[in-house]
Amino acid sequence: QVQLQESGPGLVKPSQTLSLTCTVSGGTISSAGTCWTWIRQHPRRGLEWIGYACYTGDTYYNPSLKSRLTISVDTSKNQFSLKVTSMTAADTAVYLCARAPSKAADWFDSWGRGILVTVSS
Amino acid sequence: DIVMTQSPDSLAVSLGERATINCKSSQTVLPSSNNKNYLAWYQQKPRQPPKLLIYWASTRESGVPDRFSGSGSGTDFTLTISSLQAEDAAVYYCQQYHSLPLTFGQGTKLEI
Numbered sequence: 001q002v003q004l005q006e007s008g009p010g011l012v013k014p015s016q017t018l019s020l021t022c023t024v025s026g027g028t029i030s031s032a033g034t035c036w037t038w039i040r041q042h043p044r045r046g047l048e049w050i051g052y053a054c055y056t057g058d059t060y061y062n063p064s065l066k067s068r069l070t071i072s073v074d075t076s077k078n079q080f081s082l083k084v085t086s087m088t089a090a091d092t093a094v095y096l097c098a099r100a101p102s103k104a105a106d107w108f109d110s111w112g113r114g115i116l117v118t119v120s121s
Numbered sequence: 122d123i124v125m126t127q128s129p130d131s132l133a134v135s136l137g138e139r140a141t142i143n144c145k146s147s148q149t150v151l152p153s154s155n156n157k158n159y160l161a162w163y164q165q166k167p168r169q170p171p172k173l174l175i176y177w178a179s180t181r182e183s184g185v186p187d188r189f190s191g192s193g194s195g196t197d198f199t200l201t202i203s204s205l206q207a208e209d210a211a212v213y214y215c216q217q218y219h220s221l222p223l224t225f226g227q228g229t230k231l232e233i
Contacts, residue, residue: 047171047214049223062222096170106218107161109182111170 002027004097004112012091012119018084022097022112029078030055033102036073036080040093041114048093053080054103087119123148123217127226134233140202142229144215149195152219159219162191162200164211165228171214175200207233 008020022036029036037052051061053071061069070083084091096114100106124147134140150159158178163171173182175191178198188203202209210233215226 046227047216047225049225060221064222098170100218105176106223107173107176107216108163108171109173111172114170 002099002110004099004110006095006097006112006115008095008115008117010116010118012087012117013121014088014119016087018082018087018091018095018117020082020095020097020115020117022080022082024078024080024099029073029080030075035060035100035103035106036071037098037100037106037108038071038082039096039098039108040091041096042093050082050084050095052100052106056103058103089119091117092119093117122222123150123220123224125215125217125224125226127213127215127229129229130227131230131232134205134231136205136207136233138205140205140209140231142200142202142213142231144193144198144200144226146196146198146217146219148219150217150219151195158194158198159217160191160193160198161216161218162189163214163216164209165214166211174213202231205233209233 003025005023035052035054038050053059053073068085073080094114094116097112098108099110126145128143160178162175165171179191190201192199212228212230
């Protein structure tokens, strides 16, 4: 079973850019069909899909965040990353990386444990 | 966006009893092109990420106990946990993958 681990800062100042990385182990990030996903969970709230990058090189973003997002894959490091610009307090959340088996079957069968990102000056 | 609404928000069920959680989508998640409902269920325990239980509305993920079952079609779905165990206390989420953006229900907290 593939394992995922998020890394990055736990504290970001308002207006700054958040950069997170998810390291994949136990499998290759270049697996055919796979889409590498970012999801966030606001405190005491539910889950919000941020977007994903698929093995084809295509990326798909939540329209509510699209103008601020970049998701990219680094096959040489078996990692994928998330950048969110212009962070505000409303972006405070646990950020989780996950794997969708394919674009046509995008449930999430492997998850990282998540990283809490707080936006505060 | 497809809005997913779960009911109830929370429920308490005794050990060994049956728990039923409902999920309703604002649009059908059953494409006319095939016979599969694009609906998944997850279990989340405190300080853990969600765990996939069911996909295609009724297919159990490998390793998930058979007391967990999913049913429904179109816009109305149910997760049933028969013979509740103590370790089933968690928050349960449904998720549609019929169309982007992918969306989740608000969650149902199950207490024993």
